[in-house]
Amino acid sequence: MNKQNTAMNTDTSTFDIEKIRADFPILQQQVNGKPLVYLDNAATSQKPRQVIETLDTYYQEYNANIHRGVHTLSEKGTAVYEAAREKVKTFLNAESTKEIIFVRGATEAINLVAQSFGRNTISAGDEIIITELEHHSNIVPWQILCEQTGAKLNYIPINDAGELILEEYEKLLNKNTRIVAIGHISNALGTINPIKKIIDMAHAVGAKILVDGAQAVPHTKVNVKELGCDFYVFSGHKLFGPTGIGVLYGKEALLDAMPPYQSGGDMIQTVSMIKSTYNSLPYKFEAGTPHIAGVIGLGAAIDYVNELDLTVTAQYENELLDYANEQASQISDLKFVGTAKDKTSILSFTLGRIHPHDIGTILDGEGVAVRAGHHCAMPVMERFGIPATARASFAFYNTLAEVDALILAIDKCQKVFG
Amino acid sequence: MFDIKDLYQEVIVDHNRSPRNFGKLEDADRTLEGYNPLCGDKLTLYIKTDGDKINDIAFDGSGCAISVASASLMTDAMKGKTLQEAESLFNHFHSLVTTDDDVDMEQLGKLAALAGVKAYPARVKCASLCWHTMHSVIQGDNTPVHTE
Numbered sequence: 001m002n003k004q005n006t007a008m009n010t011d012t013s014t015f016d017i018e019k020i021r022a023d024f025p026i027l028q029q030q031v032n033g034k035p036l037v038y039l040d041n042a043a044t045s046q047k048p049r050q051v052i053e054t055l056d057t058y059y060q061e062y063n064a065n066i067h068r069g070v071h072t073l074s075e076k077g078t079a080v081y082e083a084a085r086e087k088v089k090t091f092l093n094a095e096s097t098k099e100i101i102f103v104r105g106a107t108e109a110i111n112l113v114a115q116s117f118g119r120n121t122i123s124a125g126d127e128i129i130i131t132e133l134e135h136h137s138n139i140v141p142w143q144i145l146c147e148q149t150g151a152k153l154n155y156i157p158i159n160d161a162g163e164l165i166l167e168e169y170e171k172l173l174n175k176n177t178r179i180v181a182i183g184h185i186s187n188a189l190g191t192i193n194p195i196k197k198i199i200d201m202a203h204a205v206g207a208k209i210l211v212d213g214a215q216a217v218p219h220t221k222v223n224v225k226e227l228g229c230d231f232y233v234f235s236g237h238k239l240f241g242p243t244g245i246g247v248l249y250g251k252e253a254l255l256d257a258m259p260p261y262q263s264g265g266d267m268i269q270t271v272s273m274i275k276s277t278y279n280s281l282p283y284k285f286e287a288g289t290p291h292i293a294g295v296i297g298l299g300a301a302i303d304y305v306n307e308l309d310l311t312v313t314a315q316y317e318n319e320l321l322d323y324a325n326e327q328a329s330q331i332s333d334l335k336f337v338g339t340a341k342d343k344t345s346i347l348s349f350t351l352g353r354i355h356p357h358d359i360g361t362i363l364d365g366e367g368v369a370v371r372a373g374h375h376c377a378m379p380v381m382e383r384f385g386i387p388a389t390a391r392a393s394f395a396f397y398n399t400l401a402e403v404d405a406l407i408l409a410i411d412k413c414q415k416v417f418g
Numbered sequence: 419m420f421d422i423k424d425l426y427q428e429v430i431v432d433h434n435r436s437p438r439n440f441g442k443l444e445d446a447d448r449t450l451e452g453y454n455p456l457c458g459d460k461l462t463l464y465i466k467t468d469g470d471k472i473n474d475i476a477f478d479g480s481g482c483a484i485s486v487a488s489a490s491l492m493t494d495a496m497k498g499k500t501l502q503e504a505e506s507l508f509n510h511f512h513s514l515v516t517t518d519d520d521v522d523m524e525q526l527g528k529l530a531a532l533a534g535v536k537a538y539p540a541r542v543k544c545a546s547l548c549w550h551t552m553h554s555v556i557q558g559d560n561t562p563v564h565t566e
């Protein structure tokens with residue numbers, strides 16, 4: 001591709017928002033008598049027709065169990081399932097499909113790493129580093145691991161903008177650091193962490209690093225080979241795919257040395273009454289009948305975002321965020337929570353003394369769906385001394401007009417409370 | 419037609435802005451905390467009884483407009499009531515926000531302003547946190563209340 005072509009590709013004026021919105025049937029509805037304005041994408045994203053139809057076709061035409069049948073439907077199911085693994089591999093730029101483990105979601109992936117890799121390698125006196133920004137799913141599994149092993153859990157603090165303080169991270173790192181687990185993008189504030197630098201710093205002391213990419217994969221191109229991270233996890237449902245499916249990427253050598261997380265069918269080679277031998281990667285970590293439809297649907301979701309091109313959509317989302325910031329900053333009493341320089345399209349805010357839950361209800365009355373609460377990131381809320389925020393999170397199918405609807409709805413909150 | 423003002427009535431907005439009976443009651447003989455873990459709403463109820471009678475009652479804590487207004491209205495309504503009367507009011511209020519049954523509006527007085535939450539299942543818990551806490555106090559239960 002020549003230069004001129006690349007430039008054209010990232011020009012969002014060629015971004016056909018109407019065509020994209022037509023792919024999302026759910027968006028064409030009214031809620032409480034108003035057009036739905038769905039701004040809760042960080043919680044879960046909507047699914048394009050292409051994903052829904054793929055699920056439909058699977059159930060209507062080739063539903064069967066995989067990896068075990070010799071019949072036609074099973075062979076077709078297995079082929080499509082494994083093709084999805086190939087798509088994930090390419091999507092993350094992993095070395096091999098052996099490094100792609102299907103799990104229920106980011107939560108299960110982190111628990112798998114904590115219990116399989118962690119339990120096997122961590123002992124008393126070791127240290128684990130996470131951050132103040134994490135989602136509970138990247139806090140609690142490490143707290144449990146520390147309780148089980150006697151290891152110590154340390155937190156990288158954040159500054160008033162919601163950015164990690166890397167000097168403090170530097171101080172926490174030492175020869176006892178075994179694991180660093182960190183979110184790529186914060187779900188509560190939208191902060192994009194300097195992940196490459198954080199990975200390199202962890203490796204410099206010999207620690208392994210897990211990156212929670214739940215909020216990152218819908219907004220940015222991820223290249224695990226370039227990043228060099230040891231583990232990378234994400235959930236399908238935030239990437240326009242089904243719920244109940246997610247991915248654990250792990251470096252092959254690490255996964256290979258790890259004991260199974262769950263056991264049962266599919267993950268074994270032979271079972272005798274005395275001992276069983278485990279299947280090879282990635283199946284060693286996929287015990288039982290997997291979420292076949294979920295995997296196939298995730299494959300379709302990846303096809304969909306590849307088609308759109310994440311660099312183009314990210315640029316469009318930034319335009320939405322800039323416009324939302326500009327409009328929201330005109331509202332008296334509105335306070336932004338999370339003002340990192342490098343930020344994805346998440347707008348977390350408080351509004352004078354109006355409680356975020358009341359904001360959420362009033363916005364819903366205007367058809368505007370946002371999240372109100374602690375966003376499963378209570379340490380972040382504590383850091384800012386607030387119980388909760390209201391959060392509008394944008395996806396590429398949102399529009400500037402929807403930002404206007406959000407702003408008007410926020411106005412309405414102020415009117416209701418006079 | 420849907421109208422947000424059915425939920426956020428004048429009375430509620432007013433009781434949220436300036437909650438009555440707000441603050442710690444130093445000489446309370448019964449104190450209990452209530453939590454709404456999902457929302458992070460918290461309140462502490464302070465009650466001073468004289469035998470069977472609620473002589474004084476107050477609350478503090480933080481929460482959304484619905485939970486603050488509800489606690490404000492409830493504490494207002496409780497003053498001077500006997501524990502039995504309080505329990506009966508709890509039952510009336512519970513019916514008001516969770517059922518379609520006919521409720522004795524006269525008995526409820528200003529509390530009727532909270533009838534609007536019934537249309538917002540996610541917010542019923544906000545309105546009832548203080549009431550469940552009150553109910554536990556009356557039952558003599560000392561464990562902090564969690565609305566699930």
Ligand SMILES: Cc1ncc(COP(=O)(O)O)c(C=O)c1O
Nearest residue numbers: 105106107135137187214215235
């Ligand atoms: C940053 C982050 N990590 C992890 C998760 C957990 O994802 P899931 O609930 O899909 O397992 C979320 C979801 O909210 C998230 O935002």
